[in-house]
Amino acid sequence: MNPLKVGLLTLAAMASVVVMSLKITQNQSGFGKHVTYKTLVKDASGIFEKTPIKVAGINAGKIKSIELAGRDALITFEIQEKVRVTPNAKLKIKSVGLLGDKFIDIDLGAETDKRLEEGSFISTEGGEGFDSLAKDASAVLKDVKEITAGIKEALRDDEGRNVVKQIVENINEVTASLRRITDNNEEKVNKIIDDIEQLSSQLAHETDRYQKDSLMADLSKIGPILDKVDATVSDLRVIVADVKDGKGTVGKLLRDDAVVDQVSQTLSSVNRLVNRINNIEADIGLSTGANTRTGSDTRFDLDIYPAPERFFRLGIVTNDFGPQSEKETDTFTSTNGGPETKTSVRKINKDDFKFNFQIGRRIQRFGLRAGLIESTGGVGVDYFFPDWGIRTGMELFDYQKDAGPNLRLMGEFKIWNVLFARVAGEDLISKDGKQSATISMGLRFSDQDLAALIGIFAR
Structure with missing residues (x-):
């Protein structure tokens, strides 16, 4: 497989998805200046980071973070600055249809009141939907x-x-x-x-x-x-x-x-099933770039969150980096009945595709995971900065006998909306001096973005 062709094809696909995603999200709540507020709820089941905040059924903001505050859940969220939230505003947790996702609806209060100061708390009323x-x-x-x-x-x-x-x-x-x-x-x-x-x-x-x-x-x-x-x-x-x-x-x-x-x-069983389905969140990433030593690097990752504290990571990676199998063959030849000559031929086999399958646990802003990393066993640690759209991580895998394990340090930075950049240092503790770096760009979608994309094609 030609790595250049794979990279060009991936870039073309990414450009098409970027155009479509910008078409979908041009009127969404991810643009413009926002004002941050907080609220406390007794039960945050089915609510995650990036859960939308709606006004009159239209996205006007999203949740930035969810933390435990005593026996309650502290939710920090942001609202578009053009939407004026007053001191009498009320929040209500709602669900869309039988199997729909949960969202937070906000009543802005009286139009004549002044704007509520940034960082203030807004009270939350009881929810509606299939649960009630x-x-x-x-x-x-x-x-x-x-x-x-x-x-x-x-x-x-x-x-x-x-x-x-x-x-x-x-x-x-x-x-x-x-x-x-x-x-x-x-x-x-x-x-x-x-x-x-x-x-x-x-x-x-x-x-x-x-x-x-x-x-x-x-x-x-x-x-x-x-x-x-x-x-x-x-x-x-x-x-x-x-x-x-x-x-x-x-x-x-x-x-x-x-x-x-x-x-x-x-009815109780149906209620439990709906709650489980509402609790599932997904995060999809697609990126392509180049390594300073081996060439192109393209990867696809899918993170599935059945609960806020647990996740599974599935993925496919194609690059020329990693373990290679060698096979040496000896050939004996003679000329005009003379003595035989021995010739050794070495053939290197490369894996075109490598696979990721990891089980992880989320503890506040830390993520711990273990499993297959690029088709070899390994472990990883992540740290998230949700306010800035940054995620960092360290992976240890590919324990080669001669070169030692591959230690990878990486950082991912949100550039704009669903577009992000990724920088990684490869094989940093290599014994044979083969340290390198990988720079790539890609797209990352949440399940809310995918729902909007599917809605466009379903019309």
């Missing part, structure tokens, strides 16, 4: 369970008997009494019916014949309606009976305590 929705849903289910228990208790008297059953028995007794009265006074009842019929006939005779025809037509329409009402009442009676017996989804929900508990557990 899950808690509300669990509380509603608990209320439904209590109401159902109350209804069941209300349907029983002081002695524990079913009140509805007693009412039905009383209705049956009244019906039986009416039947006995009707049987014993059948003649009287028939006479009363005859008298009513005669009265009805006289009233009908006195009614206008046209009104009579209209009235009969209306009565003929009422009949089918009453039949439908009767059928509906019968169906409703069956449904109510099934619900009382605990049949169907509604019946189980109202009568079965286990179903309510399962629904509550399911």
Whole structure:
């Protein structure tokens, strides 16, 4: 592989990404002068450095650092100077959608008030989003369970008997009494019916014949309606009976305590899953440059933060620096039957690609990591200056028998937005005097930058 071609191709790709990133972030909160403020929160889960600060749903700043202050989390953040924050401003932690990232929304307060002094504290209110929705849903289910228990208790008297059953028995007794009265006074009842019929006939005779025809037509329409009402009442009676017996989804929900508990557990599990997904942060770096002794140096790194204090580093590196395998072959030749001549040929094999896979832990501004560094075992220590966009580090790897281990000291400096420069000293304690330096430039994206880039292509 030609290192020059690899470097040119990488530079072209980086130039394209720079143009796109500037297109995306030209109206973002990373430009212009900012004012720094602070706040204290009880729970900073899902909030990281560079988490956006929004006003009316638009990015107006970002978090600079998160530190532990006693039992609370001290958050230092910056707001664009053109956004005037007043002493009555309030912060609120929110989340975007079911699986969206968390952000901080700021209420600027009254427009007529003066600007809050830089470095002042702003109070934080309770958050909103899916977390509070899950808690509300669990509380509603608990209320439904209590109401159902109350209804069941209300349907029983002081002695524990079913009140509805007693009412039905009383209705049956009244019906039986009416039947006995009707049987014993059948003649009287028939006479009363005859008298009513005669009265009805006289009233009908006195009614206008046209009104009579209209009235009969209306009565003929009422009949089918009453039949439908009767059928509906019968169906409703069956449904109510099934619900009382605990049949169907509604019946189980109202009568079965286990179903309510399962629904509550399911919502709790979903809530925990969403919190874990929201806690994952990523940082991607791509750079290319040259070494003073070996030539081009191109590398890609991906840092994954499942929690603020833990991270994994994955990466690919292509350069001519590092261990090389040698193979020596002896060849014997003779000329015109003369003595044989021995020729030794040495072949050097180079690895085109080297891989990084490290497990690390973040302690305040320090980072400790160990694992594969350019396909060899090693350890590393980092120190971060988030306010200045600088990260420094030391790596010890590639323990060659003759030359000793490779000690690398490096520094990375943020130039502008996602553009950075990297300087590294290679093999500084080499026994064979092969110390060198690497200078490169590249791009570094956070997951917020990648989300904006994906949003542009998804439109």
